[in-house]
Amino acid sequence: MSLYPNTYRLLSRHWLKRIAFFLLGIVLLYAPFALLTRLVLWVTGTPLLPDAHRICLRMPIQWLGQPWMYRTMLEQPMYLGAVLVLPAIALFVGPLFCGWLCPAGGITEYLSRLVPPRFQIDLAGRINPTPIRYGFTAGLIVAAFVGGNVCCSFCNFTHTQNLISGIFGHTLELSYWTSFTAVSFVLWFFVLGLFTKGGRGWCNFLCPAGALMGLFHSIGKAVGLGRSVQVNASLCRSCKKCVSNCPAWAISMKQDTAQVNSHMCNGCMDCVKVCPDKAISYTTNRLPSGEPAPAAPGVSSGE
Amino acid sequence: MLHHVSLMMTRLRWRIHAFALGMTLALGAGLLGQGCAAAGQ
Numbered sequence: 001m002s003l004y005p006n007t008y009r010l011l012s013r014h015w016l017k018r019i020a021f022f023l024l025g026i027v028l029l030y031a032p033f034a035l036l037t038r039l040v041l042w043v044t045g046t047p048l049l050p051d052a053h054r055i056c057l058r059m060p061i062q063w064l065g066q067p068w069m070y071r072t073m074l075e076q077p078m079y080l081g082a083v084l085v086l087p088a089i090a091l092f093v094g095p096l097f098c099g100w101l102c103p104a105g106g107i108t109e110y111l112s113r114l115v116p117p118r119f120q121i122d123l124a125g126r127i128n129p130t131p132i133r134y135g136f137t138a139g140l141i142v143a144a145f146v147g148g149n150v151c152c153s154f155c156n157f158t159h160t161q162n163l164i165s166g167i168f169g170h171t172l173e174l175s176y177w178t179s180f181t182a183v184s185f186v187l188w189f190f191v192l193g194l195f196t197k198g199g200r201g202w203c204n205f206l207c208p209a210g211a212l213m214g215l216f217h218s219i220g221k222a223v224g225l226g227r228s229v230q231v232n233a234s235l236c237r238s239c240k241k242c243v244s245n246c247p248a249w250a251i252s253m254k255q256d257t258a259q260v261n262s263h264m265c266n267g268c269m270d271c272v273k274v275c276p277d278k279a280i281s282y283t284t285n286r287l288p289s290g291e292p293a294p295a296a297p298g299v300s301s302g303e
Numbered sequence: 304m305l306h307h308v309s310l311m312m313t314r315l316r317w318r319i320h321a322f323a324l325g326m327t328l329a330l331g332a333g334l335l336g337q338g339c340a341a342a343g344q
Contacts, residue, residue, distance in 0.1 A: 128321075129321075130318075130321075131317075131318040131319075131321035131322040131325065132321045132322070132324055132325040132328075133325060134322060134325065135321060135322035135323060135324060135325025135326040135327075135328075135329070136325035136326065136328055136329045137325075137329070138322070138325070138326050138329070139325060139326035139327065139328065139329025139330045139333070140329045140333065142326065142329075142330060143329055143330050143332075143333030143334070144333075146330070146333075146334075147334075147337055148330060148332075148333020148334050148336065148337050149333060149336035149337040149339075149340050151336070153336050153339065153340075154332055154336060180335060180336060180339045184332075205325075206325075206328075
């Protein structure tokens with residue numbers, strides 16, 4: 001900190017910007033506001049309750065194993081919106097939804113900054129959560145076919161909506177927290193949230209939406225499509241500020257150079273802002289041969 | 304060379320185990336959730 005006096009100020013401004021987007025996410029996605037959901041329901045003329053369930057990514061996964069729900073998916077195609085749109089966005093620009101809009105990840109990330117680090121588990125750089133998260137997502141898909149119920153009682157997205165609705169007077173939503181829902185709430189909010197460094201332990205280990213977007217983001221990077229967070233090895237001086245500031249535990253050191261794991265990166269850009277040597281940037285992907293990638297639709301090239 | 308192969312196998316084993324752990328967690332949670340739902344909880 002003493003070496004780089006501007007770092008904290010830059011990051012603070014960056015955090016404020018992210019908090020503004022996080023509040024926007026609440027207004028767009030969650031009841032009692034759910035402005036985006038209301039707009040889609042109004043445009044499509046769908047008589048459904050405007051709340052976070054309309055953009056749920058897990059329900060369609062569970063319905064794959066419930067043939068009687070196929071008709072619902074055909075009649076209400078907006079249920080497939082999240083499954084199709086979010087990975088498509090991640091393919092070209094990365095999982096920016098996770099790092100900038102998702103209130104469920106944002107709420108624990110920001111609140112975890114209020115908890116003294118000595119009370120927090122620090123897993124950054126010690127464990128690679130990628131295979132666990134992919135395994136969990138695969139398990140959700142398999143569970144759907146063997147009669148498992150993987151929906152709301154395990155969903156941090158629903159828990160956050162219950163919190164928001166409760167704050168705005170819909171206290172009945174809080175009565176939803178019974179039995180196993182309360183257990184998963186404690187695991188998400190306290191164990192893997194407030195008391196885990198970065199506050200995104202649930203996202204990093206257990207979020208199927210994040211896994212799906214991380215998969216598409218890494219595919220985009222591998223084939224040279226779109227943009228991603230990248231490290232210029234010649235500028236990196238191994239200060240490890242990015243490693244300790246990444247809430248997604250996506251950065252590790254390899255041969256004294258920071259490396260970004262595109263399966264885990266959530267596009268929050270904290271590392272870009274905190275790097276004192278400007279070695280990390282959010283830039284256009286290139287093919288492994290070094291050839292410039294073909295321009296992605298709607299994405300400008302360069303910084 | 305052998306050292307590299309051994310290291311690679313160790314990493315692969317960790318990834319397979321971690322994947323299986325995640326999958327088991329999801330299946331366990333799914334079946335537990337089904338049980339809770341059936342019990343009205």
